Amino acid sequence: MxxxxxxxxxxxxxxxxxxxxxxxxxxxxxxxxxxxxxxxxxxxxxxxxxxxxxxxxxxxxxxxxADRVSEAIAEQSQTVPYVNPGWSTEPRARLSEKLAEITPGSIQKTFYSTSGTEANEVAFKIARAYTGNHKILSRYRSYHGATAASLSASGDPRRVAQGPEIQPEVPGMVKGPDPYAYGSSLDPDESLAYIDEMLRLEGGTVAGVLVEPLVGSNGVLTPPDDYLPRLREIAHDHGALLICDEVMTGFGRTGEWFASTLYETEPDIITMAKGLTGSYQPLAATSVTAEVAEYFEDTLLNHGHTFAGHPTACAAGVAAIETYEAExxxxxxxxxxxxxxxxxxxxxxxxxxxxxxxxxxxxxxxxxxxxxxxxxxxxxxxxxxxxxxxxxxxxxxxxxxxxxxxxxxxxxxxxxxxxxxxxxxxxxxxxxxxxxxxxxxxxxxx
Ligand SMILES: Cc1ncc(COP(=O)(O)O)c(C=O)c1O
The missing domain is CATH 3.90.1150.10 (Aspartate Aminotransferase, domain 1)
Known part of the structure; x- marks a missing residue:
């Protein structure tokens, strides 16, 4: 540096x-x-x-x-600095309600963690449990996180660099091409048709199609306007959920709260981190539609973290959203x-x-x-x-x-x-x- x-x-x-x-x-x-x-x-x-x-x-x-955010953090740490996720706090409840309001479509419930990596790992488990399928289809020019499943789902060179002696790749992670007209031999339409074909050939075994709506660290790739809505349709046709990784594109970066909104698409699962608190606290979220949430009323959501829904981080999240709005x-x-x-x-x-x-x-x-x-x-x-x-x-x-x-x-x-x-x-x-x-x-x- x-x-x-x-x-x-x-x-x-x-x-x-x-x-x-x-x-x-x-x-x-x-x-x-x-x-x-x-x-x-x-x-x-x-x-x-x-x-x-x-x-x-x-x-x-x-x-x-962002003084509103630093003040909210200080105040929360003086009242309820921490309770485990089995207890309720006002910042968590208010943040979840707010996220349901600003996320696209019928996204309603949120699971909290502390990094974009974890947010994606949770999304995989949810998609697998909900669909009964096990594979995740992502794209080569992508980054979804650093731990086993999220790095295996990333096309990023960092996955390739990490040989099996350090971290064997998680099975069931398939990769398709990207909408990258400048540097790929496929044009974006062909790359989408290729994904459709892959899903067909995978024979209904894919739980989730995972994409950054607008690719970030793998080259800032902007898809054609109709790419994401068409991808959603294709995923659904093959029994898979659309998972939008908005860890980088969320919270206003594209001039909308979420890039999915920009492309008029309702993901089934949306993951976020970074801008959620403006990075004043480490907080990440995996939000799902009412329909997906309903499935877990009677099915075990077999996941959790000590710091899930940390009150101080959630207080920062509420204050951050207020700051985006007020300013x-x-x-x-x-x-x-x-x-x-x-x-x-x-x-x-x-x-x-x-x-x-x-x-x-x-x-x-x-x-x-x-x-x-x-x-x-x-x-x-x-x-x-x-x-x-x-x-x-x-x-x-x-x-x-x-x-x-x-x-x-x-x-x-x-x-x-x-x-x-x-x-x-x-x-x-x-x-x-x-x-x-x-x-x-x-x-x-x-
Ligand atoms: C699109 C995307 N997803 C996931 C991640 C992983 O997030 P974190 O570094 O918070 O684990 C990143 C990080 O840059 C990212 O850009």
Whole structure:
């Protein structure tokens, strides 16, 4: 993460000595110390102010000044800081009611956990129990979580990197193609027909079709408008539920509460985390339709966690939803998203190494290329788990050294600022990206 040549602070040294970093060879773990935050900015121990233009891992949707949320957390921890999930608390009840209101269609009941990973694992169990089928069909360009079943359901290079000696893949996870017109040999319609064919050939053994409505860390892939409704129909035709993983796309990112709403689709199960509390507390949710919920009235829901429905986290969830509403953040995502989209299109026109801009609202991405004609990527999928410094790493490091953080993943710069972002901040970040992209332009001939 660190980019400038500099001495590590004492905290960074301590952290390096005693903390194991995520998804990295520990030699490459080089975190920058953050001592404060302000609006959409991180203040580092060196005194740098860095505009967060990816909302960290696309999760700090409220920015860093959501006082309503921090106050709710403080208040709840002074009244009922914790009870086990067999007890009832007001924040959990109110959050569940609120989720039923803002989620699409007849989604009604919610199961709580603490990460997007767990939210998906619960979804698999629910879909299997409800349908009596055991397989999960997901897509190759996807990330659904880090533990056994959720990583096995992910097409992400991180699954491939984890050989069977570390984590054997869970059986019954089948993968189909993605709606990725820019980089795949199938067009989105063909990829959908392929999934239909797969489901037919799997012969009614699939419990759930699991998709990110708008793919996130595997390239910010935007499907055609009718893709998701058609996928729902196809899943149902073959006896499977549609599970929408909205861990990244939920809570306003696309200018709607959920991307399923954007695509006028009612999932049977919807999973969420990240923006649910604006990441002020670790909280995740798996919400199901009234029909699916009803099934468990007389069937054991064989799952649970000590921290399921944690009162302090649920209080943060209620306050976060109130903040989205009170500050019109979803409208802001739509409006500033339009502005951002136009600015990114202009960047794409100016820089030959930007192959394509994709995305909706404040869920945008720039895919880079070595060659506009043949669309050769700078970063291969395997690079996500290698130590190699890629051209995208260099672009990201240049931006960070100049005051803007962007997360890069599998050949795409993920442009997903907090929903509080202003057009002036977009201008600031785009100007830094404009300079940083000179690096990839220059590397096209290497
Ligand atoms: C779409 C999607 N699903 C699931 C996850 C896993 O969430 P978590 O990291 O909270 O376990 C992520 C994380 O980035 C994600 O983007």
């Amino acid at each position: 660190a980019s400038k040549e500099r001495e590590r602070t004492s905290v960074e040294q301590l952290d390096r000595e005693y903390t194991l970093g995520t998804w990295t060879r520990q030699r490459d773990f080089d975190p920058t110390e953050v001592v404060d935050t302000e609006g959409a900015r991180l203040i580092t121990a060196d005194g740098d102010s860095i505009l967060d233009f990816s909302s960290q891992y696309v999760c700090t949707n409220l920015g860093y000044d 019109n953040l979803i409208e802001n995502a739509r409006e500033v998203g339009e502005y951002l989209r136009a600015e990114l299109e202009a960047l794409a026109d100016r820089h030959p190494s930007v192959g394509e801009r994709r995305g909706v609202g404040l869920h945008q991405g720039l895919e880079l290329t070595r060659d506009e004609e043949t669309r050769v990527p700078f970063e291969k999928r395997a690079d996500k788990v290698s130590s190699r410094t890629t051209v995208l790493d260099e672009v990201g490091a240049h931006a960070k050294d100049n005051g803007v953080y962007v997360y890069t993943s599998v050949n795409t710069i993920v442009v997903t600022p907090p929903l509080t972002i202003s057009t002036a901040e977009v201008d600031e970040a785009v100007s830094v990206l404009d300079d940083a992209l000179e690096i990839s332009d220059a590397a096209m001939d290497d």
